[in-house]
Amino acid sequence: MSQARESAARSVNHGLTLMYWQIGRLIIEDQQQGQQRASYGKALIKNLSTQLVAEYGENFSSRNLQLSRQFYQTFPNVNSVRSQLTWTHYKALVRVEDADKRAFYMAETEKNAWTVRQLERQINSLLYERLLMSQDKESVLTIARSEAKPTQAHQLIKDPMILEFLGLKPQASYYEQDLESAIITHIQEFLLELGNGFSFVARQKRILIDGDEFKIDLVFYNRLLQCFVLLDLKMDKITHQDLGQLQMYVNYYDRAIRESYENPTIGVLLCADKNDAVVRYTLPENNTHLFASKYQLHLPTEQQLMDEIRKELPDEDN
Known part of the structure; x- marks a missing residue:
């Protein structure tokens, strides 16, 4: 029974994450005609947020819509959006600009079932950089992705x-x-x-x-x-x-x-x-x-x- 509840919760969370990805895609491709830095971007998001909040609630604040746009820009391929990670995980991950570093934190979050709080703590404590002090980047990424075990x-x-x-x-x-x-x-x-x-x-x-x-x-x-x-x-x-x-x-x-x-x-x-x-x-x-x-x-x-x-x-x- 508990497994069924967990599976249902993951399905709902993944659906919510995909919804924000689709919103980001629409903002970039439809509303901005593919221009990632349209001059009217901020005004557009504010107006869109006002409409969506009035109809659907606070989940569509300007901040969340900005993050949705950043989410789509960071993960343009929907197949790269992992079902094990929630929208709140992705809000933390999109702030990591370096692609290798972001891939490391994604892999470690999946492998260790980190909560959002644990993920943010590891990002803030610069775990990736600290591991690089004792080994090379490829080794760090390979172990994180479980392609090799630490020996x-x-x-x-x-x-x-x-x-x-x-x-x-x-x-x-x-x-x-x-x-x-x-x-x-x-x-x-x-x-x-x-x-x-x-x-x-x-x-x-x-x-x-x-x-x-x-x-x-x-x-x-x-x-x-x-x-x-x-x-x-x-x-x-x-x-x-x-x-x-x-x-x-x-x-x-x-x-x-x-x-x-x-x-x-x-x-x-x-x-x-x-x-x-x-x-x-x-x-x-x-x-x-x-x-x-x-x-x-x-x-x-x-x-x-x-x-x-x-x-x-x-x-x-x-």
Whole structure:
């Protein structure tokens, strides 16, 4: 019964989406004679909106008609309009100008059944740009479209991670347990930020090594990579000792916990700040399983992330 209701709801939503697409087509092709930027466009939409609102209601506001026109311009082929996405999803997507970026968010929304709020959060937190910092564009798009599965940790682990949903103020004085508690409270949002395939396993995981007790802050499992992912939280700038401790946790899980069919454990040091050179020289040159990722308690600007991406690119002058 519930499946029938969901199917009916999807059908209604898709019909509504196609209606707005048709309105956009009519505005462009019939009312504007195919001119995408007709000089009378704004007046036309205002007059058309007045007529439609009087007859059919507020769904035909000037803003929605403008979005309908933009919707048609962005998706001129009706076959590219996906039934899994609602009109509200498309209102968020048409604001993404770059075609590759838009294709990424469409594919991820379909694959992960993102709500509109989740989609907008991922767009605003610049998920696409953050993934580009660790891999090339084609890899990002291929994985998003499910044409390939991630096989390496760097394809999933983001740097930085954006944790604005925790509600912690950047200038506030708090401890690692405060950050940990906030993550647990907002575990659904944190799993969304971590990415595809993550599930929560344990908090303050107690391990004994020859009688000495240690506690791993957070333990996750990734079904795509088929491995454990250990998160250690640090409120300050990380040191080589912090990386060494995380390496010990990873070694313990690899030798005492993981099964033969599972892949090597991944360790992520989530920190407030880091010295990339210290990280680079502390870890082995062929390291693929230990990561130091900064967290931010506010949404970055696109320019900030683009500056970070440029730092990762080779110097063309050399």
